[in-house]
Amino acid sequence: MQKKSVYLKKYAAMAVLLLACSCSKMKDGLTSQSKDPGLSIPKFSTTSSGNLNYGDTILNITYENGTTTSGITGIKSTNATATDAAYMVSPGATGNYAIAHKVVYGDQGYYSDGNWRSESDAQQFIPARYFPGDERRYEVSVLLKDWPVWNQGDPTNESNFFQLKVSGGENVPLMLRAQRNAIRIRYQDVSTKDIVANLQPYVNQWIQFRIDVLWATTNTGYMKTYMKLPGQSDFTLVDQKTNYATFTGDVNAGNIGYIKWGLYVVPPNSTRTVYHDNIRIINLNHPPITAGLIWGNSIPDANPAYLDGPYTIASNITSPTSYNNTTHVYQHPNIKYLASQNIVYSNSTNPAPDPGDNVVGTPWSDFSRATLSASGLSGGLPGPGGRYLLTGWANAPSASTPSAFDPTEYYEFRLEPQTGYHFNFGDVNFTVLRGSTTHPNQFVLRSSVDNFASNISAPVSISGTTTPTVISFDASALYNISSAVTFRLYAYGATATSGNMLVGVNDFQVNGQVLPNP
Numbered sequence: 001m002q003k004k005s006v007y008l009k010k011y012a013a014m015a016v017l018l019l020a021c022s023c024s025k026m027k028d029g030l031t032s033q034s035k036d037p038g039l040s041i042p043k044f045s046t047t048s049s050g051n052l053n054y055g056d057t058i059l060n061i062t063y064e065n066g067t068t069t070s071g072i073t074g075i076k077s078t079n080a081t082a083t084d085a086a087y088m089v090s091p092g093a094t095g096n097y098a099i100a101h102k103v104v105y106g107d108q109g110y111y112s113d114g115n116w117r118s119e120s121d122a123q124q125f126i127p128a129r130y131f132p133g134d135e136r137r138y139e140v141s142v143l144l145k146d147w148p149v150w151n152q153g154d155p156t157n158e159s160n161f162f163q164l165k166v167s168g169g170e171n172v173p174l175m176l177r178a179q180r181n182a183i184r185i186r187y188q189d190v191s192t193k194d195i196v197a198n199l200q201p202y203v204n205q206w207i208q209f210r211i212d213v214l215w216a217t218t219n220t221g222y223m224k225t226y227m228k229l230p231g232q233s234d235f236t237l238v239d240q241k242t243n244y245a246t247f248t249g250d251v252n253a254g255n256i257g258y259i260k261w262g263l264y265v266v267p268p269n270s271t272r273t274v275y276h277d278n279i280r281i282i283n284l285n286h287p288p289i290t291a292g293l294i295w296g297n298s299i300p301d302a303n304p305a306y307l308d309g310p311y312t313i314a315s316n317i318t319s320p321t322s323y324n325n326t327t328h329v330y331q332h333p334n335i336k337y338l339a340s341q342n343i344v345y346s347n348s349t350n351p352a353p354d355p356g357d358n359v360v361g362t363p364w365s366d367f368s369r370a371t372l373s374a375s376g377l378s379g380g381l382p383g384p385g386g387r388y389l390l391t392g393w394a395n396a397p398s399a400s401t402p403s404a405f406d407p408t409e410y411y412e413f414r415l416e417p418q419t420g421y422h423f424n425f426g427d428v429n430f431t432v433l434r435g436s437t438t439h440p441n442q443f444v445l446r447s448s449v450d451n452f453a454s455n456i457s458a459p460v461s462i463s464g465t466t467t468p469t470v471i472s473f474d475a476s477a478l479y480n481i482s483s484a485v486t487f488r489l490y491a492y493g494a495t496a497t498s499g500n501m502l503v504g505v506n507d508f509q510v511n512g513q514v515l516p517n518p
Contacts, residue, residue, distance in 0.1 A: 052283040059128040061279040063097040074125030078118045082109030085118040093141035093206040098277035101262035119262030130257035135284040138211045143275035147203045150180040155267035163260040166249040195238040205230040221246035294332045296509035334514040363415035393501035403494040416484035425475040426512040435502030437464040442493035445473040448486040
């Protein structure tokens, strides 16, 4: 999304402020509390938010310098005046220190900002502010200190211990709070979700929370809350809102988003204390994808048009160094490569399959052999420039009823980034042709990212010609893909009711980026 120019003011002081940030608890960089393999957290970015990379840390509060602001300019510890409204405790969730916030109901030293509260916030740490279009991860560790058991008939006041706020008195987008004996989420639409039915087993233990948010003023945003309880090895998704308006204010009216943590509201005549540690904000926005060829411009040496049986690979495609734009065959240097030796599929009968010969290469292409079969090469030769043609696509039920989409009939293309890299895909293009004007003319592209459940952009149709035609699919929704990806190109829409339906692919281009993991 494009942000209005007014958003840019939030970044004006970013470079200076980031230099004042506290040091990481890791010597060479930060590590997310999450075990998300696609998100390792590097050192602080010193660039503007517009130049942040996916996974860059915007704010990291560790309290390891032993102060209630963690030594970061713009962090406020509390407005309450009692000397122990905010104080340091040791040990913390992972290091030597954490912050404690305390509220004693009825004592004016714990009354601030119009209620019984003691809260820290990052409102004046400008890079930590959020606006529509920002995609962020928020992490916090919380310990409910000596939290009493709630009994029937006791006051039901809810005590907030973490908030994603919007200034100007707007509805609070999200609160984490304790009420009765439960931990619950409360959203800006006043809906709630109990994520811990009984908190008592976890009193005086650290609980970790992670909240991923796409900030939006329309029903295009999301909030996903994850939690890791004591004894759990990883985070679990405990609630989510999708297709949801997450940002409740009006930027043009001066509203800004920011985080608060501490203790807000306690039951009458009670004392409550909560600890916080490892408060992080992480950028989840991806930069625009710069067009670039990842793989393509001809069929690779694992050409499925080679029929079952051994073959000799063409001499000019035996290594990744021979893939280049001059010969119109290209493979990005940061995707895995394994030269194909021959193709002997499990359905081979002549010759009998030898598992040792079944080396199809990386990257590779294939087709749905249960329903389709190869029908020849351009010039009868393998290698660059050799298109392949498949036969067996479904006939039409009648001349006036084109054949329907069939998930069992497809061309298949698989590629994988090298270890330590990920894909940000752009567009995927194919040059296709069909056997006649009655053969399939509708094309759909899907991927293994969602197990081929949905289309990658809209279906594409070609006109009634047998001339090779370029078709294109926008795959930019597929980003931060650090594992192997298989694309399947489906064809349908034939109007012939009999005969062999033919569809060919002359060449293809997979565009996007292959980038180092953050």
